[in-house]
Amino acid sequence: MIKILIVDDEKWTRETIKQFGKWKEYGIEVIEEAVDGQEALRLIEQMSPDIVITDMKMPGVDGMELLRIVAERFPQIKLIVASGYDDFNYMRQAILSKVNEYLLKPINAEELNLALEKCTKEIQNHLRSHLIKPFSFFSKDITALIMEYKKKISSFLDELNTEGFENVMQRFFNELKKVDRIDSNFLAKIEHEFILLLEEKMIKNDCNVSDMFEKNEDLINESSLSLDLLLKKQQGLGKRYIDYMLNLKKRKSRVNLQEIKEYIDRNFADSHISLEVLANKFFVSKEYLSKAFKNMYGGNITEYIVSRRMEQAKQLLDDNELQIKSIATMVGYEDISYFYRVFKKYFKISPGEMRQS
Incomplete structure (x- = not known):
């Protein structure tokens, strides 16, 4: 079920978008509305929409600020701008926030639906690419091994110790290579645990995810088809996190x-x-x-x-x-x-x- 949020301080614009959209055709079943960016952020927290259509010029938290916050905190959301202003600053922020489409008012039904089609296809492709095979439990020994090394990895990430992190990751994967049955479900489990760990660290330290990983999109999207590739990927992401945090600490301690x-x-x-x-x-x-x-x-x-x-x-x-x-x-x-x-x-x-x- 795809959910959408329409953000505009003008009711007639919201109604026009609702009237023009081919919602059933694109599998969009929930449509919510907000009159400004502040209300939009509250609804985003509550409903976790897949697509946000927003105006740029609004009272309070405007579209510029909304795009910036959504791009940083909710990068999975697809963004469509519907604005009456062909303004350079607006366009620049839209590019920085990786907006999927920038539509000019008055809204054109065909352009709106093309943008919706593009967004829904990206959402569906993402879901298909991340589809995990039916869940299976692992043995007690394997589960204990994962939990033990997760604690050690977490400790080295907290210490921002690159060498210690790389060594413990290498030892962990050497142990995993001794496991008899390694399939795609097994790899997905290991990858999922590590991503959850990194997310916890980023939330705890209030990190800007887009800044941290914008240069590592190829690494993030790389398909992990073997333990060796998965090790390389996780070591790369972990080192990127440590480098980012070290640089952040330097800048905080020395304001120029x-x-x-x-x-x-x-x-x-x-x-x-x-x-x-x-x-x-x-x-x-x-x-x-x-x-x-x-x-x-x-x-x-x-x-x-x-x-x-x-x-x-x-x-x-x-x-x-x-x-x-x-x-x-x-x-x-x-x-x-x-x-x-x-x-x-x-x-x-x-x-x-x-x-x-």
């Missing part, structure tokens, strides 16, 4: 404020740059980053972003050919009225008054 400031200088015009975005990117808490930045530069990060945008806007106003609305967009403000308010608060005069003077 100059690097962060230079990043802001290059990207202040990005409408979605914020303290939270920077904290996530540089692997540090928002509270620590805010305090450290203020101690170093005498002002907080939000104030610095605003100052860079305002000074850039002031320079752009000297060019009488540019409309004020265009200038607002160029310095990171999608809402023209909000740009006016920030500008007047910063310079004590409006953009129009500054241009006239």
Whole structure:
């Protein structure tokens, strides 16, 4: 049974999608709706949808943030964007989040159903490729062996000890080679136990799964047809986890404020740059980053972003050919009225008054 979630603050758009979709044809039996990203995340936790169709511009948690969170926390979900905006930042986030299709409003029934067909085929292919033969129990000795080595492997992963991890994995697989009957069900059991162990570690350490394994897609998708291939795969994934955690610890213990400031200088015009975005990117808490930045530069990060945008806007106003609305967009403000308010608060005069003077 395939489940779908439609996220849009406009009821008529949700109704249009519901009307156009060939749900029975694609085996979609459950359709839920959300009016914004926050409600969508709550429903995702509850219903575990297979497909999410989302708008981009919504109040509260918008489509940009929803795509980012879903890609990080629920990478198995297929994503379809239905937006009225052909915007570069929206498209970039869609690409980063590996969106399956980007549809422009008004919704076209044929395009919508082609996107649904593509997603459902990928879901079905994934299920077929991961189909395990009928479950069978293993002997008491084999089960005890798996449990014993799982504890040792877990310990070396916690210690971030690459050499110890590789050695214990090698010993474990040497023991497995002594087992008389090794079939695909046996290999699936060993692989499943290791993936569960890695998932536990990643959840415990609040790891970004897409960052950790984005360069190892070939390794993750590699078919393990023998014990030797399975050993190679699991050693590769385990080493990737350890390397990621070591790098994360280094970055947390040594925040380069100059690097962060230079990043802001290059990207202040990005409408979605914020303290939270920077904290996530540089692997540090928002509270620590805010305090450290203020101690170093005498002002907080939000104030610095605003100052860079305002000074850039002031320079752009000297060019009488540019409309004020265009200038607002160029310095990171999608809402023209909000740009006016920030500008007047910063310079004590409006953009129009500054241009006239």
